[in-house]
Amino acid sequence: MHEVFPGHVTSPAGFLAAGVHAGIKRSREDLAIIASDRQAAAAAVFTTNRVKAAPVLYTRRALRGNRLQAVVANSGNANACTGPTGYRDARTMAGDTARALGLKATRVAVASTGVIGVPLPMDQVRPGIAAAVHALSVEGGPGAARAIMTTDTFPKTLAARFSAHGTEYIVGGMAKGSGMIHPQMATTLGFITTDACLDGTDLAGCLRQAIDVSFNMITVDGDTSTNDMVLVMANGAAGGPRLLPGTPELEAFGQALEAVCTGLAKQVVMDGEGATKFMEVKVGGAASVKDARKAARAVAGSSLVKTAVFGADGNWGRILCALGYSGARFRPERVNLAICGLKVVSGGCPVNYSESHLKELLSSREILVSVHLGAGEAEAISWGCDLTYEYVRINGSYRS
């Protein structure tokens, strides 16, 4: 059992954080550091994009030992497609952070987000790192969350607490959106902390499970970024014994982690670029979980479904169309569909319903699409948002 609450990466014991304005962006916080007061087990999932940003390459290597003590992250510049200079810059970010904290450079992860193909302004970044280390505090969680924002309109943070062995543990997290969001392994940047004590391998296993039902089930625009990373550190500062595989305690941790990941992922979608509406797509009755996931993501990702949701147009044919090309196995004549609780399709054909009532339901800010494929027992949920004029405006002039 766990309880979700509006906490931060500094909610778990032993974590400090800070967000500062280094000057990569004109006027907003753009550099964050999260640091633990002791070494932590660490695990991460990375973008599957073949073009990987320098910090992704660097951090993947740093994580070979499954131990970290700090993360440094910047927004405003992705440090991607920047060649050997980019890799050197990522290493310098880690080195500066490590030196200021008195750590080995391999204990520091690096992440970047922002525009691709422009060298990092290291003359801003390096003093920024010094300032951020200086500013580290237990109150620094919200500032760190703000400092990784790009086109986000609000910072994304969440925490959960659970008890095991009579000890209370906390999982805290932060993430950023809000374009280039598509479920294909760890979309977006996410950083999660916990004061529970876990082995690195167990932590990695829990993270993979949590990501599969959270960050991998959201979509904003179908583009998988070069910089995606979700990283978790477990420092054991809460005390208590190590959480062991196969125990209810590790299970409880896994559920708390899943709750934080799911909550953050939903915040990312709610803040999707230009989004005015949040869409939850539940698919049941699938032949396999894989099919259910494919079907749910195809509906949440369809440009035509997304524009119909934006326009509150009950054009459910587009939902069936998306199911049809999703790759999920089913027979069209067995599909049932409800929108915001109103049944519109039964056995693949429309039922009698009030079009004006459907329009009214589609005018709310949260749209629930429930599909039953009639092909089995498996289920999945995906989250998405509408496609709006504002998405086009933001991305037609991203760098201007």
Next chain:
Amino acid sequence: MHEVFPGHVTSPAGFLAAGVHAGIKRSREDLAIIASDRQAAAAAVFTTNRVKAAPVLYTRRALRGNRLQAVVANSGNANACTGPTGYRDARTMAGDTARALGLKATRVAVASTGVIGVPLPMDQVRPGIAAAVHALSVEGGPGAARAIMTTDTFPKTLAARFSAHGTEYIVGGMAKGSGMIHPQMATTLGFITTDACLDGTDLAGCLRQAIDVSFNMITVDGDTSTNDMVLVMANGAAGGPRLLPGTPELEAFGQALEAVCTGLAKQVVMDGEGATKFMEVKVGGAASVKDARKAARAVAGSSLVKTAVFGADGNWGRILCALGYSGARFRPERVNLAICGLKVVSGGCPVNYSESHLKELLSSREILVSVHLGAGEAEAISWGCDLTYEYVRINGSYRS
């Protein structure tokens, strides 16, 4: 050798066509018939969407004999997700057309396009078929092309002529767009006629080849429709012997067919919903043709690339990002990229170029993206359009 010219489905000998206003739509032509004066070899490719419209199911069955003599098609209603009634209606459309023309019903193909999930208004459709049969003429090509339009802003027609055995042959075609366009087997509706004489199997082989480099290489919005179909009829009315496999004559036919398919496919993209710009993505240096195709389509299909093109924003990082998640094999540090002839990336890193010059180039109506992956010799070309406010407007209120 062939020559492309602005012809129609009635340009080849022995074909008549007509487009009439049956009343499915408020005020525009909405029903087309194409008929040959003799039986024709026929072949078609259909949507891979699991949810197939009734006319797709009907026509697939009718084509088992590889012989057709007429096609009846309507716009304004897709006759999809309409259950057994829908199939009965498709059969009635074929039956009515066949009777009026004095043919067997199995010699008539049926196609529909428009809104999903609404029964066909057969009280309008049946008199419409009678009127269209009555109106059939060699001048009917343009009207037939208009009658299959949905959100298209102009009718799409093209023809090509070639000579073989001292006989001149013509291939004529028409197609419609302009949403739910994504390369996954025969996107959109397309009807092609020729007065050459071919075996049905050879015709099917030529069509598959032509589709692979034309209709399967375009994308508007990533949605594969329930009604897609490209159908070709070869009636042999030009005289001359049968074009045989492995001969230069069949090769010449294949090239003319490809030219018509490619031209029509490009027209579909140019008229993409809300599109203001046409984008050609050439990928070379790929490890395989499959890789080249994947890479080209990912770039042409990326929402972020499409909005950047709309905004004339030279954000080439998004192009590399799309290549990276395309599934094509390559090493990022070997990629070269030019936009409208201006080299911007060499060896995976930006070169010196004038940002204002790039912006100027991106302000033209035709955008050429040239990628060299540095992984082999294979090439492919894909075509797409920009993503605009107008796309959102059209699809937010499609049925209103």
